[in-house]
Amino acid sequence: MKNILIPGLLLAIISITACRKIDSDPVFGQRPDERLMEILEKADQQLKSSEFGYQAYLFPSEGGNGGFAFYVKFDPNNRVQMYSDINASTSSQVGSSSYRLKAIQTPSLFFDTYxxxxxxxxxDNPLGIGGRAVGNYGDFEFSIDSTKGDTIHLTGNKQKSPFVLVKASQADANFYKNNGLYRLDSTLRDYMTNATFLYVEDAKSGNYAFSLNADTRVVSLSRVEGGEVVSLNTEYALAPYGLYLNKAITIGGVSYRYIYWDAATKSLYFKNGDTRINIKNGTTAIIPFWRYIGVDFNSLVINDSPMDGWSTDFTTKWNAARVAMLNGPYTLRMGYLFLTFNKDVKLMTINLFIYQGANQFLATYPYSYTVTEDGVFKFKKAGDPNGNGGLIAANMAPLLNHIENDRFTTDYFIHPVEGVMGMMKSVENPAFSFSTYTTNF
Amino acid sequence: MKKYIVAILSVCFAASVFTACSKNDDNLDIPLMYEGDKYAKNAIDTFIINEYIIPYNISVKFRWDPFEVPTNKFLVPVKEDVVIPVMTIVKQIWINPYEQMLGKGFIQKYAPKQYVLVGSANYNNDGTIVLGEAEGGRKITLYQLNKFDRKNVPFVKQMLHTIHHEFAHILHQTILYQREYKQITPGGYTATWYNTSNAQALALGFITPYARSNSDEDFVEMISTMLVEGKAGFDAIVNAQTPAARDLLRRKEALVSAYMLDKWKVDIYELQTITQAAIAQATN
Structure with a gap:
């Protein structure tokens, strides 16, 4: 009797309890995928709600270069139209493709066809942008981070590139449709070629030198602080009003995200409220030339043929060296001469490119140097030349004698065609002076 | 008494079984969990539905999906305007010849079920690039399609070589090839096949460097090369070799054609002719 009763009771209990239906109403009122789809739908509506599309700025992550501007217009049926400042054709012809919103770990915007x-x-670097096999570290899948007013902030899922969408007005849309990006890029390049010493005033703690590199899309503000050149650098992307900066720049306690272009006066300016802070074109440099040596100018480069800024004395001696080499036992043609500075160990190496037929060789002469607070350089031999250098040491002597024995001042030199260059001048023999290109390698 | 209780319990139990767990079948038309995305279908989708999904149950993914491709590589999506040309040529040169010889059911049953299209090449660390790859006979990924040009015969052949290669894997995984095949060049297989040039591989009796990888790859490289190069192209490659290498390649060829005929009732030489005609027509 007991034998049956106990399992029987258990069975009865199970029958009563086991099939009690669990209350399946979700805590948040909807199933997770319904909520997810709702968020995606909302995001899609938001993207499509901007009648004239968006100004868009993409800053490829570390490893990539520069900032890129886009015009993006989201249309019904998952279609998107685009302009970009990558080159003349992407700026003038509209690109059409698909996009979609997808729920992965966060709601994401995919530009899902090319x-x-x-x-x-x-x-594959089709337009020559970026490196082979890696590209320019851009993104085309983005997580939607936040919306502030008319701006949507996104971050690339793969490379973490910041991507910003700002609602465009009709005027903005017209700017993009009329090839505005490419034209603004050309305008800025002309502006930089014609400018000499651009600067921004900061009455309190010293003016900044301003520069803009249209190739790498970087703006820099520099000044000397505590004996060192200090630079604020940030990538920019072109915008209907001028430049959108990847990171805000702080001048005199005010931080700026935009630089405006004034087409009437052909100049750039910051805006603090209603106050314009103009970027002015000066006649003298904010930062003495020598401060940049070994910092921005890692090498001063002497041309491979005489040019403006070479003194008669220098030209004569340079020519003597050139002819001696050419008529020497190796029939060498003299190429560019690099004065390469290493600021940390105070070393200056002369690297002279010489050519025998089509073969390139390098002659090097190492020097240590000292520089005074007035920017006077003094060089001292710091070892033997390399093999090639040794073979033409006698030919080079007229030039090297000055380097070894004289002191040199440096300054900017305004070349009629090349723009701002460098100039070195002997203190002891002022007739010995020459102009140089500047490079950062 | 005892029986009585048992009977009552039984009735209770039975009742509970029938009633307690009955689920009311209210609306079952609810979205799948984590469906993830929704988008408007366009003309390309219609093409894929009509040409691939309905007739063969093969899906073609051309919209970017990061989880379908290697995540450690730099890749970009395909251009919309190459999708239809690419998948048209795949149908012409791969599906149609088999279908013509073996009927629709054959492709429906054995073909890989998913194509993934990628715009750029897939770069390896050693500087080589991958143009196509397959997973488990189920999925084929095609790369560098943004450079696709219907009239670029080497490009088309390369792409189709990958597809025929992967499909041949499915064939031999379904019915294994002859044991003797593995004994033709047993010493030539190596894990470092990529150090072999084309000429070196051929001299050792392998139709491509990758054929040295193992006998399975060897077998499918034979099939895909025979089909993509055609009889004339294949003969030209083989006849240019030393007598010893030629003999090895011809023995492999004989086993491949015997296998296709015995196991699949396909005359590979006829399939070659049909495939060649399809390539000529499609790239014209």
Missing amino acids: NYMHVLSDP
Whole structure:
């Protein structure tokens, strides 16, 4: 009797309890995927809600270069139109492709078939942008981070590139449709070629020298602080009003995200409220030339043929060296001469490119140097030349004698065609002076 | 008494079984968990539905999906305007010849079920690039399609070589090839096949460097090369070799054609002719 009763009771209990239906109403009122789809739908509506599309700025992550501007217009049926400042054609012809919103770990915006944006990620480098096999570290899948007013902030899922969408007005849209990006890029390049010493006033703690590199899309503000050149650098992307900066720049306690272009006066300015802070074109440099040596100018480069800024004395001696080499036992043609500075160990190496037929060789002469607070350089031999250098040491002597024995001042030199260059002048023999290109390698 | 209780319990139990767990079948038309995305279908989708999904149950993914491709590589999506040309040529040169000889059911049953299209090449660390790859006979990924040009015969052949290669894997995984095949060049297989040039591989009796990888790859490289190069192309490659290498390649060829005929009832030489005609027509 007991034998049956106990399992029987258990069975009865199980029958009563086991099939009690669990209350399946979700805590948040909807199933997770319904909520997810709702968020995606909302995001899609938001993207499509901007009648004239968006100004868009993409800053490829570390490893990539510069900042890139896009015009992006989201249309019904998952279509998107695009312009970009990558080159003349992407700026003048509209690119059309698909996009979609997808729930992965965060709600994400995918530009899911090829368009201009993908050029920055393309390992095949179709427009010559970026490195082979890696591209320019761009992104085309973005997590939607936040919306502030008319601005949507996104981050690339793969490379973490910041991507910003700002609602465009009709005027903005017209700017992009009329090839505005490419024209603004050309305008800025002309502006930089014609400018000499651009600066921004900071009455309190010293003016900044301003520079803009249209190739790498970087703006820099520099000044001397505590004996060192200090630079604020940030990438920029072109915008209907001028430049959108990847990181805000702080001048005199005020931080700026935009630089405006004034087409009437052909100049750039910052805006603090209603106050314009103009970027002015000066006649003298904010930062003495020598401060940049070994910092921005890692090498001063002497041309491979005489040019403006070479003194008669220098030209004569340079020519003597050139002719001696050419008529020497190795029939060498003299090429560019690099004065390469290593600021940390105070070493200056002369690297002279010489050519025998089509073969290139390098002659090197190492020097240590000292520099005074007035920017006077003094060089001292710091070892023997390399093999090639030794073979033409006698030919080079007229030039090297000055380097070894004289002191030198440096300054900017305004070349009629090349623009701002460098100039070195002997203190002891002022007739010995020459102009140089400047490079950062 | 005892029986009585047992009977009552049984009735209770039975009742509970029938009632307690009955689920009311209210609306079952609810979205799948984590469906993830929703988008408007366009003309390309219609093409894929009509040409691949309905007739063969093969899906073609051309919209970017980061989880379908290697995550450690730099890759970009395909251009919309190459999708239809690429998948048209795949149908012409791969599906149609088999279908013509073996009927629709054959492709429906054995073909890989998913194509993934990628715009750029897939770069390896050693500087080589991958143009196509397959997973488990189920999925084929095609790369560098943004450079696709219907009239670029080497490009088309390369792409189709990959597809025929992967499909041949499915064939031999379904019915294994002859044991003797593995004994033709047993000493030539190596894990470092990529150090072999084309000429070196051929001299050792392998139709491509990758054929040295193992006998399975050897077998499918034979099939795909025979089909993509055609009889004339294949003969030209083989006849240019030393007598010893030629003999090895011809023995492999004989086993491949015997296998296709015995196991799949396909005359590979006829399939070659049909495939060649398809390539000529498609790239014209």
